[in-house]
Structures are given as structure tokens and as C-alpha cells.
Amino acid sequence: MNWKFSTASELFARLDESGLDLPAYLLARESFYAGKTEMELREEIARRIRVTKAALDRGIREPQVSFSGMTQGGAAKLAHSESWPVEDDLFRRALTYALAINEVNACGGKVVAFPTAGSCGIAPGLLWAYRDARDAALGPDHPRFQDAFIVASAVGMLIAARATLAGAAGGCQAECGAAAAMAAAGLAWLLGEDERGSLDAAALALKNTLGLVCDPIAGLVEVPCTKRNAFMAAEALTAVCLKRAGISSVIPFDEVLGAMKMIGDSMPSTLKESAEGGLAATPTGLSYWEKIK
Amino acid sequence: MTATTTGILDILGPVMIGPSSSHTAGVARIAFLARKIFPYPLLRARVSFYGSLARTYRGHGSDKAALAGLLGILPEDERLGYARELAEREGLAYEIVPVYEGPERYHPNTAVIELWAADESGEKSAERYIRIRGASIGGGEIRLQSIGGFEADLDGSLDALLVLHRDEIGVIAIISHILAANRFNIASAVSHRKDKGDEALLVIEVDGVVPAGIVAQVRELPAVREVVYVPSIRA
Known part of the structure; x- marks a missing residue:
């Protein structure tokens, strides 16, 4: 078996050669490299999915308040809001869950970086929202639910190979942008898209966040990060809505990654997680340096 | 790429x-x-x-x-x-x-x-x-x-042996022989030396976990100054 790929087109070639679908191929590959059985790997994936659920529940149940004071139990407010202008249960849960998980992270709780900690609410938030709103049969031990996380991981692997998943190297397009693309691919897979369709949904999402800067106030993973997790869950959902309507990305996934890499490289370091530019450099943003001393 | x-x-x-x-x-x-x-x-x-x-x-x-x-x-x-x-x-x-x-x-x-x-x-x-x-x-x-x-x-993705040794003929061959004889597959081996004949650091990544006894065999080689075993950080 050939386990080597660095682009989506190479990955598709591997799938065509092997006759496996994307989750089966990646599990077999990981089993080969890590020396673990596919069942052991699935158990570990299930364990990590359960950690995302624990963070989600905690973020809603216990209003998360951070040391800096910038995080003030937003997810708990959303969960109990009676002023939603939108009726859709999936949408409401996606926003609430993504925010809940990321607020737990901001407050130093236990999460799963997916792909990073600052973006850890987006994909699990959206996938759990789909589970709770539309398909209660799914869950950590359900192979299809695990497969959605695996497809999302594949998007992260490809972004890491061609561009980066570090805000310090590529700005927030590489973190929350990447996570939204991963979430879109995972949900598209759950809805029945194949590999190409799922990666096309990822491309739609990723294009919308190219150039997104990483300008965290006082260098904390809080503002704009936590609320951005909610926004990005909505973006990922939008990408899947477009894809399911038959709308495709004009620029293929691999080429979007090339653009992402070029944009990240040309972004000034003041806008790449250095806390020296953007929101971090505003008067209010600067005032938080004093508050956390 | x-x-x-x-x-x-x-x-x-x-x-x-x-x-x-x-x-x-x-x-x-x-x-x-x-x-x-x-x-x-x-x-x-x-x-x-x-x-x-x-x-x-x-x-x-x-x-x-x-x-x-x-x-x-x-x-x-x-x-x-x-x-x-x-x-x-x-x-x-x-x-x-x-x-x-x-x-x-x-x-x-x-x-x-x-x-x-x-x-x-x-x-x-x-x-x-x-x-x-x-x-x-x-x-x-x-x-x-x-x-x-x-x-x-x-x-840190694999277990690794870090071997500090004198840069001389055959050291790397002997160490890889010890690992091979004990049926350990070397995933990568990279040697970095300061100068010819000077000290060198050999970093060997292996598949699996090498027991302390085999690490000790490497440590006993005359050209070897120090060996540390670094476990993988992956779950």
C-alpha cells in the first residue's frame, strides 16, 4: 500500500488505487505507522470525541469566566437566550456549542486541539450540534460520527502539509479558518458527500477566511478567538449549505492552500499571534496588558 | 513537496x-x-x-x-x-x-x-x-x-535513542547491528558531528519500544560517551 500523499489530488489518487474510502484509508495508514490496530485507533478517537463533549457540557453548565475578565459565560447566555432571531435548532446549537468548548479552553480547561486549541470549538461544535439536532443515533462510539472527525482531520493534515496550522506562521486563517474548513468537510461527509464533495465544502469555507489575521488581545486566546469559534461554526454550516445545493468552489482545494500559504507568508508578523497589531493594538486591547499582570 | x-x-x-x-x-x-x-x-x-x-x-x-x-x-x-x-x-x-x-x-x-x-x-x-x-x-x-x-x-513522534559518541569508523554500523539483531526497525538515523574525529550526536528513531537492556549494550561500546532513551510524546 502507498501511504504517501501531500496534496488532495495525491490523496484522491491513493484512494482510487486502494479502493478504500477516506476514513478507511487514513485508519489503515495510521495503523501501519503507529503500530496500533484500527480498533485501538477508533477507541482513542472516541475518547477524544468524548473530551470535546465534556468541554461542551461544561461550557454551557458552568458559565466560563476568565482571569482577564474578557470571557463572561457567553455560551451559557446563548444556551438560555430567548431572543434568537433564528429558529433553526442546528444553527443555534452550532453557535452555542462552538462557543462553549472554546470558552472552556480560554479558561484553562481540558479540550482537544482540533486542529489548535484556539479553534477547538468549531468542528466538534458543529458536529455535535448536528448530532443533537438531527441524528441522535450518532455519538463517540458510532463509526459514522468518528468518520466525520477523520474526514475533518484529513483537511487539517492537508493544510499542515501545504500551508500551516500555526497562527504565528500563517495568521488566524491557519487556525479558525482551517477549523471551519475541517468542520465543513466533516459535516458534508455526515450528509453523504464523498471525499471530493467534502473537500470542496472545505475549499468553500477556506476561501472565505483567507487573509484572516491573528491579533489576540494581550496575547490571550480569548478575543477575538472565542466568539470567532461561534462565527466560524456558522461559516462552516454556510459552506455545507452551498455544497449541498450543488454549488462548487471555482478554485480547487489544493490551489486554495497555495493561496493560503502565499498570503500567510506575506502577512506581517504584527498580525501573526504577536499581539502587536490589529485588535491587540487598540486602546482597549492594550489596556488588558495591565489587567493580567 | x-x-x-x-x-x-x-x-x-x-x-x-x-x-x-x-x-x-x-x-x-x-x-x-x-x-x-x-x-x-x-x-x-x-x-x-x-x-x-x-x-x-x-x-x-x-x-x-x-x-x-x-x-x-x-x-x-x-x-x-x-x-x-x-x-x-x-x-x-x-x-x-x-x-x-x-x-x-x-x-x-x-x-x-x-x-x-x-x-x-x-x-x-x-x-x-x-x-x-x-x-x-x-x-x-x-x-x-x-x-x-x-x-x-x-x-517526538517515535521513541528515539540519542547517542553521544566519538566520531570514528564503524560506530553507527555497530549500533544499528545491535538494534537489528534484536529485531528493531530503525525509522531514521541522523548523525551530527562537530568536526571530523570530534564528538558526534547520533539520533536514531525506532519503531516500538527498546528495552533498557539493549540501550545498556549501546552504552557499553568503547566509542560511546552517553546514551539517553527518549520516549515518544504521542498517545
């Missing part, structure tokens, strides 16, 4: 204490590996943060993460949050140094770990010092790029 070696559990992970995979979990992993490479009773430690880490380590708890790693605590462990108190309880003297103007060639998220070990009498010893430079490259993934003055590229 080289093929990706990243797997599902690298992206869906690590399970970690927040708030930052690169600035918290990655730093803990760098320090954890540094401590494995330098397994002596510590006298003191200095952690220098470069680039983004220098400016933002407080808010990310990178200092706590580094101390946690030095105490053998991995990013998933809730004790990471209390690492400062734990370090004090263990009597670990440390300083955290932000370096705002670092060398251009350093990765934008770099931590340099310097460790000093006590000798038998508990006094400071000139022999027992190491400087390890690690880059946190995103999502908790790391690379140790410099180990004790030798260039390196260790990512």
Missing part, C-alpha cells in the same frame, strides 16, 4: 489543558522531551522564549507549561495549571526569560531550555549542562532543532 507524516491523532489532538496548542501544549512537550534528554537531578533551569512566545507567554501560561514539562507532566494532565506551585514544592529553581530580538533563523515560536544538573555532592558541575532549542510549529506539533550544541530535528 515531501509527503505528510501527520496522522489523524495529530490533528484531533493533543488532548490538552488550554488555552493554546502552540504556546501551552507545544511548550510543555518541548520541555518534557528536554527533561527526558537530560535525566539528571536538576539544579536549575532557564527557559528562554523567542518571537511570539516572548511577547505572549504570560497569557498563554507557557511558563507553567514549560515547568510542567520539566516536571514530567504532559499537556493532557490537569496538574499543568499548578506547575509553578509544583516546581516550588520540588525545589526546582528556574527563570523565565523573554528574548524580544532573537536570531532571524529561529522559528517564530521558539523556546530554548537550559538545564543544569547537580553532581553527586549536589554542587554545581560544569559538565552537567545542556541547551535544547525547540520550535512549536502549530497544533501542539514540535521540533527539537538543537540539542547540546548539535543540530537536530526530533519531533
Whole structure:
């Protein structure tokens, strides 16, 4: 078996050669490299999915308040809001869950970086929202639910190979942008898209966040990060809505990654997680340096 | 472009204490590996943060993460949050140094770990010092790029043997023979020497876990000065 790929087109070639679908191929590959059985790997994936659920529940149940004071139990407010202008249960849960998980992270709780900690609410938030709103049969031990996380991981692997998943190297397009693309691919897979369709949904999402800067106030993973997790869950959902309507990305996934890499490289370091530019450099943003001393 | 070696559990992970995979979990992993490479009773430690880490380590708890790693605590462990108190309880003297103007060639998220070990009498010893430079490259993934003055590229994905030896004919062959005879597959072996005939650092990544007895065989070779066994940081 050939386990080597660095682009989506190479990955598709591997799938065509092997006759496996994307989750089966990646599990077999990981089993080969890590020396673990596919069942052991699935158990570990299930364990990590359960950690995302624990963070989600905690973020809603216990209003998360951070040391800096910038995080003030937003997810708990959303969960109990009676002023939603939108009726859709999936949408409401996606926003609430993504925010809940990321607020737990901001407050130093236990999460799963997916792909990073600052973006850890987006994909699990959206996938759990789909589970709770539309398909209660799914869950950590359900192979299809695990497969959605695996497809999302594949998007992260490809972004890491061609561009980066570090805000310090590529700005927030590489973190929350990447996570939204991963979430879109995972949900598209759950809805029945194949590999190409799922990666096309990822491309739609990723294009919308190219150039997104990483300008965290006082260098904390809080503002704009936590609320951005909610926004990005909505973006990922939008990408899947477009894809399911038959709308495709004009620029293929691999080429979007090339653009992402070029944009990240040309972004000034003041806008790449250095806390020296953007929101971090505003008067209010600067005032938080004093508050956390 | 080289093929990706990243797997599902690298992206869906690590399970970690927040708030930052690169600035918290990655730093803990760098320090954890540094401590494995330098397994002596510590006298003191200095952690220098470069680039983004220098400016933002407080808010990310990178200092706590580094101390946690030095105490053998991995990013998933809730004790990471209390690492400062734990370090004090263990009597670990440390300083955290932000370096705002670092060398251009350093990765934008770099931590340099310097460790000093006590000798038998508990006094400071000139022999027992190491400087390890690690880059946190995103999502908790790391690379140790410099180990004790030798260039390196260790990512902690596999168990590794670090062998400090005299640069002479046959040393690498003998070590690979020992591993092969015990049916261990070498995933990679890279030798870094300071000068011809001088000291060299051999970094061997292996599939599986090499028992202490085999590590001891390597240690007994005449040209070998020191061997440390560094376990994988992957779950």
C-alpha cells in the first residue's frame, strides 16, 4: 500500500488505487505507522470525541469566566437566550456549542486541539450540534460520527502539509479558518458527500477566511478567538449549505492552500499571534496588558 | 513537496489543558522531551522564549507549561495549571526569560531550555549542562532543532535513542547491528558531528519500544560517551 500523499489530488489518487474510502484509508495508514490496530485507533478517537463533549457540557453548565475578565459565560447566555432571531435548532446549537468548548479552553480547561486549541470549538461544535439536532443515533462510539472527525482531520493534515496550522506562521486563517474548513468537510461527509464533495465544502469555507489575521488581545486566546469559534461554526454550516445545493468552489482545494500559504507568508508578523497589531493594538486591547499582570 | 507524516491523532489532538496548542501544549512537550534528554537531578533551569512566545507567554501560561514539562507532566494532565506551585514544592529553581530580538533563523515560536544538573555532592558541575532549542510549529506539533550544541530535528513522534559518541569508523554500523539483531526497525538515523574525529550526536528513531537492556549494550561500546532513551510524546 502507498501511504504517501501531500496534496488532495495525491490523496484522491491513493484512494482510487486502494479502493478504500477516506476514513478507511487514513485508519489503515495510521495503523501501519503507529503500530496500533484500527480498533485501538477508533477507541482513542472516541475518547477524544468524548473530551470535546465534556468541554461542551461544561461550557454551557458552568458559565466560563476568565482571569482577564474578557470571557463572561457567553455560551451559557446563548444556551438560555430567548431572543434568537433564528429558529433553526442546528444553527443555534452550532453557535452555542462552538462557543462553549472554546470558552472552556480560554479558561484553562481540558479540550482537544482540533486542529489548535484556539479553534477547538468549531468542528466538534458543529458536529455535535448536528448530532443533537438531527441524528441522535450518532455519538463517540458510532463509526459514522468518528468518520466525520477523520474526514475533518484529513483537511487539517492537508493544510499542515501545504500551508500551516500555526497562527504565528500563517495568521488566524491557519487556525479558525482551517477549523471551519475541517468542520465543513466533516459535516458534508455526515450528509453523504464523498471525499471530493467534502473537500470542496472545505475549499468553500477556506476561501472565505483567507487573509484572516491573528491579533489576540494581550496575547490571550480569548478575543477575538472565542466568539470567532461561534462565527466560524456558522461559516462552516454556510459552506455545507452551498455544497449541498450543488454549488462548487471555482478554485480547487489544493490551489486554495497555495493561496493560503502565499498570503500567510506575506502577512506581517504584527498580525501573526504577536499581539502587536490589529485588535491587540487598540486602546482597549492594550489596556488588558495591565489587567493580567 | 515531501509527503505528510501527520496522522489523524495529530490533528484531533493533543488532548490538552488550554488555552493554546502552540504556546501551552507545544511548550510543555518541548520541555518534557528536554527533561527526558537530560535525566539528571536538576539544579536549575532557564527557559528562554523567542518571537511570539516572548511577547505572549504570560497569557498563554507557557511558563507553567514549560515547568510542567520539566516536571514530567504532559499537556493532557490537569496538574499543568499548578506547575509553578509544583516546581516550588520540588525545589526546582528556574527563570523565565523573554528574548524580544532573537536570531532571524529561529522559528517564530521558539523556546530554548537550559538545564543544569547537580553532581553527586549536589554542587554545581560544569559538565552537567545542556541547551535544547525547540520550535512549536502549530497544533501542539514540535521540533527539537538543537540539542547540546548539535543540530537536530526530533519531533517526538517515535521513541528515539540519542547517542553521544566519538566520531570514528564503524560506530553507527555497530549500533544499528545491535538494534537489528534484536529485531528493531530503525525509522531514521541522523548523525551530527562537530568536526571530523570530534564528538558526534547520533539520533536514531525506532519503531516500538527498546528495552533498557539493549540501550545498556549501546552504552557499553568503547566509542560511546552517553546514551539517553527518549520516549515518544504521542498517545
